[in-house]
Amino acid sequence: MELVFAGRLDDVSASLAVHLDRGGQPARAVPFLERAAAVATRVSANEEAIRCLNYALSLLHTLPATRDRDDRELSIRSSLSVALNSARGYASLEVEQNLDRVFALLRADGQGQLPVRWLWVAFTHRFMLGDLKGTRELSEEALASSLGDPSCLCEAHHAMGGMLTSVGDHAASRTHFEASLAAYDEQHPQRSALGSDLGVFAHAWYSHALWLLGEEELAVNHVDQGIALALRREHHFSQTIALAYAALLHQMRGDSRRVLEYAEGVVALCERYGFAYYGDWARVLLGWVRGQTEPVLGIQMIESALGRLDAQRAQARRPYYLSLLADTYRHAGQTDRAASIVDTAIEMALQRGDAWWLPALFLQKSALGPAADREASLRRGLEVALAQHSLSLAHRLNSAMSATT
Numbered sequence: 001m002e003l004v005f006a007g008r009l010d011d012v013s014a015s016l017a018v019h020l021d022r023g024g025q026p027a028r029a030v031p032f033l034e035r036a037a038a039v040a041t042r043v044s045a046n047e048e049a050i051r052c053l054n055y056a057l058s059l060l061h062t063l064p065a066t067r068d069r070d071d072r073e074l075s076i077r078s079s080l081s082v083a084l085n086s087a088r089g090y091a092s093l094e095v096e097q098n099l100d101r102v103f104a105l106l107r108a109d110g111q112g113q114l115p116v117r118w119l120w121v122a123f124t125h126r127f128m129l130g131d132l133k134g135t136r137e138l139s140e141e142a143l144a145s146s147l148g149d150p151s152c153l154c155e156a157h158h159a160m161g162g163m164l165t166s167v168g169d170h171a172a173s174r175t176h177f178e179a180s181l182a183a184y185d186e187q188h189p190q191r192s193a194l195g196s197d198l199g200v201f202a203h204a205w206y207s208h209a210l211w212l213l214g215e216e217e218l219a220v221n222h223v224d225q226g227i228a229l230a231l232r233r234e235h236h237f238s239q240t241i242a243l244a245y246a247a248l249l250h251q252m253r254g255d256s257r258r259v260l261e262y263a264e265g266v267v268a269l270c271e272r273y274g275f276a277y278y279g280d281w282a283r284v285l286l287g288w289v290r291g292q293t294e295p296v297l298g299i300q301m302i303e304s305a306l307g308r309l310d311a312q313r314a315q316a317r318r319p320y321y322l323s324l325l326a327d328t329y330r331h332a333g334q335t336d337r338a339a340s341i342v343d344t345a346i347e348m349a350l351q352r353g354d355a356w357w358l359p360a361l362f363l364q365k366s367a368l369g370p371a372a373d374r375e376a377s378l379r380r381g382l383e384v385a386l387a388q389h390s391l392s393l394a395h396r397l398n399s400a401m402s403a404t405t
Contacts, residue, residue, distance in 0.1 A: 010039045014052060026059040030072065033059070037079055041195075044236050044273035046087035053080040067109075074105045081121060082195035086237055089276035090194070091128035091313040099125060116142045116152035117193045123159045124194060128277075130315030132167060132353040139163045153183035154190055154198045161202070165209040166316075168355035168388040174213065177206035189233060197238040200230045204245035211252055212356065214391030223249050240269045244278045247285050251324070252392075256289050263289070277314055280305040284321050291328030298328040319349040320357040323364055330368065339368035359385035359393040363400060374404060 001019070005012045014036035020029035033056035040049035056076050063069050077098055084095050099121055106114055119142040126134035139159040146156035161176035184190060184199040192198055203226030210219035223246045230239035247262035263282040270279030283305035291298020302325045309315075322345035329338040342364045349358045362381025366374045378401045385394035 010035060013039070017052075017055070021059060026062050030056045030059050030076075034076060034079065037083070041079065041083055044086070044275075046083045046274055049083040050080065050087060053077075053083065070105050070108065074102065077102050077105075078193060081193050085194040086273075086275050089128075089312040089314060090124050091315070092276070093313070095121075096125060113145055114141075116145050116149065116155050119145065120155045120159055121193045123163070124192075127162070127166070128314050128316045130318065130352050130354065132163065135163050136167070150183070154180050154202070155192060156180075157183065158198060158202050158205070161209065162205050165205065165212070166356055167353050168358065168384070168390070170209050170212050170356075171389045173209045174206075177202055177209060181206070186229070195237050196241055197230065197233055197235055200226045200233070200235075200238040200242050202226075203229065204242050207245060207249050208252070208356075211249055211392055212388070212390045214395070216253065216392065219249060220253075236269055236273050237275060240266055240273075240275055240278050243269070244281050247282060251285055251288065256292065259285050260289050277309070277312060280308045280312075280314075284324060288324040288328060291331050295328055295332035299325070299332060302328060315352075317354070317357075319345040319352075319354050319361060322348070323357060323361055326364060326368075335368055339365070342368060355384070355388070356390075359388070359390055359397060363393070363397055366400060375401070378404070 001012055001016055002009070009016070009032075013032040017029040017032035017036065020026070020032065033052045037049040037052035037056070040046070040052065053076055057073065057080075060069060060073055060076065080098055081095070081102070084092065084098055088094050099118070102118055103114065103122075106118065119138055123135055123138040123142060126132075126138060139156075139162075142152070142156040142159050146152040157176040157180035161173045161180055164170070164173035164176060180202045181199065184202065186199060190198045192201070203222045207219040207223035207226070210216075210222060223242070226242040227239070227246060230242045243262045243265045247259050247266060250258040250262065263285040266282035267279050267286070269275060270282070284302050287298045287301030287305065289298075290301060302321070306318075306321060306325070309321075322341050326338040326341040326345070329335075329341065342361055346358065346361045346365065349355050349361060359381040362377050362384065366377035366381070369377060378397055382394060382397040382401070385391075385397055
């Protein structure tokens with residue numbers, strides 16, 4: 001087979017690996033399985049990549065324990081990280097178990113300081129679990145580690161920028177997102193250990209911080225740059241990320257037409273290529289759009305999507321998603337239920353430190369609660385918005401306060 005298919009070994013690498021394994025040559029089978037997985041990953045056939053890589057790991061563990069074997073395992077698990085994240089989601093148990101093994105291998109190699117690319121994976125995992133305290137610690141560690149390695153600056157500043165946006169420190173997050181994009185070389189694309197293009201990701205997430213800071217035109221410009229870059233890269237997973245962040249940005253702006261356009265694009269990509277997580281992110285947004293005219297359908301869509309996110313252990317941005325659910329219940333005329341959901345979201349935001357949407361939640365609370373409490377909710381929201389430099393939300397709160405006088 002090696003001779004006959006010498007010019008196109010990619011086509012038969014998985015079959016060759018099986019023959020070599022059954023022929024008692026597991027060491028020779030492993031590289032062919034890695035090759036088959038790489039082929040599958042290139043076309044977003046992530047389940048096939050996972051199968052090949054797990055097969056390779058099972059063969060590798062039959063070989064004598066050596067440094068070379070551990071290095072090979074680390075390489076395989078690096079590829080597995082990309083496939084697992086795409087197919088199972090950032091917070092999945094399999095992603096966590098793979099990361100734990102990577103850390104064990106790195107520490108066994110005597111690496112006191114973990115590589116930034118793997119700290120970035122850990123940062124993303126903790127963020128998705130809703131652990132912003134752990135996210136901050138990992139972001140700080142990544143940034144400190146990057147000082148001696150300029151090649152890691154894009155990842156490290158991206159992590160810090162994302163964390164700061166989430167906790168509501170938007171002015172500081174801007175500095176780090178700018179540094180992340182300055183460190184990104186478009187001529188030499190950088191991919192994270194989870195497979196995403198770092199330039200696409202930084203443009204996309206930065207757009208949210210910019211909108212909150214009151215820079216609406218610049219925010220739209222950055223998210224559009226992220227989409228364009230993903231299309232130039234012809235990288236479906238990065239395109240999915242860019243469209244998901246665009247859909248959320250336009251929801252904050254109140255542009256339902258563009259939310260619908262981008263969210264439907266996300267769902268289509270996720271269904272075609274088997275990507276996890278982002279499809280349910282998009283379905284929450286689609287439920288919000290549908291709920292403006294068909295609230296019962298909208299509620300069903302959002303609650304189903306949140307249930308699937310729970311199954312993936314994905315808790316990131318949950319107070320924001322709950323605010324969309326509350327708004328949809330309001331459209332359905334169930335104001336008591338909507339008010340209860342907003343109260344839950346506020347409590348969750350304060351408890352977790354997931355504070356970026358907190359001013360908007362107080363604005364919602366003011367419209368749903370007793371008239372006597374309206375002014376206090378608005379003042380609390382404005383206080384938080386000004387402390388965060390969240391000028392877009394401060395403007396909405398000021399408008400609401402003016403309308404009450």
